[in-house]
Amino acid sequence: MAEEVKLFRTWSTPFALRIVWALKIKGVEYETIFEDLYNKSPSLLQYNPAHKKVPVLVHNGKPISESYVILEYIDETWKETPLLPEDPYERAMARFWAKFGDDKVFTSIFGGVFVKEGKEQEEAMVEAMENLQFLEEELRGKKFFGGERIGFVDLALGWLANLISILEDVAGLKIVGEDKFPLLSAWMKDFADSPIIKDNWPPRDKMIAKFQALRDAKLAAAASK
Amino acid sequence: MAEEVKLFRTWSTPFALRIVWALKIKGVEYETIFEDLYNKSPSLLQYNPAHKKVPVLVHNGKPISESYVILEYIDETWKETPLLPEDPYERAMARFWAKFGDDKVFTSIFGGVFVKEGKEQEEAMVEAMENLQFLEEELRGKKFFGGERIGFVDLALGWLANLISILEDVAGLKIVGEDKFPLLSAWMKDFADSPIIKDNWPPRDKMIAKFQALRDAKLAAAASK
Numbered sequence: 001m002a003e004e005v006k007l008f009r010t011w012s013t014p015f016a017l018r019i020v021w022a023l024k025i026k027g028v029e030y031e032t033i034f035e036d037l038y039n040k041s042p043s044l045l046q047y048n049p050a051h052k053k054v055p056v057l058v059h060n061g062k063p064i065s066e067s068y069v070i071l072e073y074i075d076e077t078w079k080e081t082p083l084l085p086e087d088p089y090e091r092a093m094a095r096f097w098a099k100f101g102d103d104k105v106f107t108s109i110f111g112g113v114f115v116k117e118g119k120e121q122e123e124a125m126v127e128a129m130e131n132l133q134f135l136e137e138e139l140r141g142k143k144f145f146g147g148e149r150i151g152f153v154d155l156a157l158g159w160l161a162n163l164i165s166i167l168e169d170v171a172g173l174k175i176v177g178e179d180k181f182p183l184l185s186a187w188m189k190d191f192a193d194s195p196i197i198k199d200n201w202p203p204r205d206k207m208i209a210k211f212q213a214l215r216d217a218k219l220a221a222a223a224s225k
Numbered sequence: 226m227a228e229e230v231k232l233f234r235t236w237s238t239p240f241a242l243r244i245v246w247a248l249k250i251k252g253v254e255y256e257t258i259f260e261d262l263y264n265k266s267p268s269l270l271q272y273n274p275a276h277k278k279v280p281v282l283v284h285n286g287k288p289i290s291e292s293y294v295i296l297e298y299i300d301e302t303w304k305e306t307p308l309l310p311e312d313p314y315e316r317a318m319a320r321f322w323a324k325f326g327d328d329k330v331f332t333s334i335f336g337g338v339f340v341k342e343g344k345e346q347e348e349a350m351v352e353a354m355e356n357l358q359f360l361e362e363e364l365r366g367k368k369f370f371g372g373e374r375i376g377f378v379d380l381a382l383g384w385l386a387n388l389i390s391i392l393e394d395v396a397g398l399k400i401v402g403e404d405k406f407p408l409l410s411a412w413m414k415d416f417a418d419s420p421i422i423k424d425n426w427p428p429r430d431k432m433i434a435k436f437q438a439l440r441d442a443k444l445a446a447a448a449s450k
Binding site: 051065072088 | 274275289293301302313314316317318321324356359
């Protein structure tokens with residue numbers, strides 16, 4: 001049977017970029033379906049009824065949702081260029097830091113620093129700094145989180161490499177400074193400029209406009225509470 | 226080298242029960258360290274500095290946190306009686322439903338129905354019913370989520386089998402009715418009464434007292450906002 005691989009995504013979400021990168025690293029041919037989340041397609045609703053969200057990967061008619069679940073599926077299905085290490089403990093650490101990236105780093109920056117003001121923003125910044133410091137330590141002695149080459153954790157945290165500077169520009173503040181996070185800053189540059197990765201970032205001007213609008217809406221909503 | 230396996234847990238948390246069940250199903254000998262989360266041990270803080278939470282599994286001195294990360298580690302390290310299926314797509318589905326259990330089912334019940342009142346509770350109940358309906362459908366034609374025997378998703382959702390009736394007793398309402406959820410109700414009974422599972426529930430009277438106090442505190446906090 002010929003392989004049929006479809007990826008439902010939006011143009012901007014970093015959760016889908018992980019899948020784009022993984023498929024391209026593995027050399028898997030696929031078709032992209034761009035969704036508008038304000039007008040979701042019947043296919044998206046059918047393939048992901050529990051969350052109605054992207055990304056969804058559909059492989060030979062079978063849908064898979066949740067970006068880390070998809071990444072593990074890709075790694076188990078197309079085994080060339082593994083994303084996860086072989087050793088069970090190293091695999092556990094990779095899964096741990098990927099989850100930490102979503103649960104703590106993404107949340108404290110994207111749901112905290114970026115959409116708060118004043119004292120609330122200061123508190124979120126303290127939390128974000130603590131979380132980023134864990135990542136800084138993880139990079140000690142390594143070029144990528146995966147070691148000499150890009151792996152699972154790099155794809156999981158890849159959004160940082162591009163989105164942080166967009167959020168910084170929009171909010172007018174510095175989050176990942178080179179002085180405080182030299183290893184993370186170097187990683188962000190190395191990762192963002194890597195083959196495959198660098199060709200698949202969403203257009204920066206569109207991202208700036210999108211996140212500016214998003215921040216304005218959040219601040220307006222908070223002010224009218 | 227002799228295996229040294231330690232589990233840091235509290236007496237009550239369902240997230241640690243998953244690990245207890247998995248280790249016992251696999252026949253792994255381990256030592257239990259009961260933590261008091263109001264007075265965390267230096268070992269817990271050292272082993273899980275990022276979250277400072279239980280469960281933590283320490284295998285030959287190496288710590289692993291996050292209950293699903295631990296479950297996967299256990300499954301990859303002690304391969305007898307696998308928890309995850311072999312097929313990549315079935316593995317993906319197991320991981321998906323486990324995550325759904327925490328992100329949607331646990332949240333809508335434990336953070337919604339159980340600690341809200343009035344209209345807010347009604348809305349949370351609608352959401353909880355929708356989420357539980359997905360689980361009901363998943364059980365069609367199967368005794369356990371894992372098929373004929375207990376697997377990854379059963380351990381992930383196992384808290385339902387015991388905690389739901391405790392929450393129902395404390396809050397004075399029905400969440401998983403046999404009329405609405407016949408398959409889920411049968412599963413809750415089958416799972417709760419299974420060998421290993423049935424010997425490791427926390428004492429019901431202590432759980433009732435704990436969750437009564439927790440609900441009272443949440444309602445009091447909401448009322449004084």
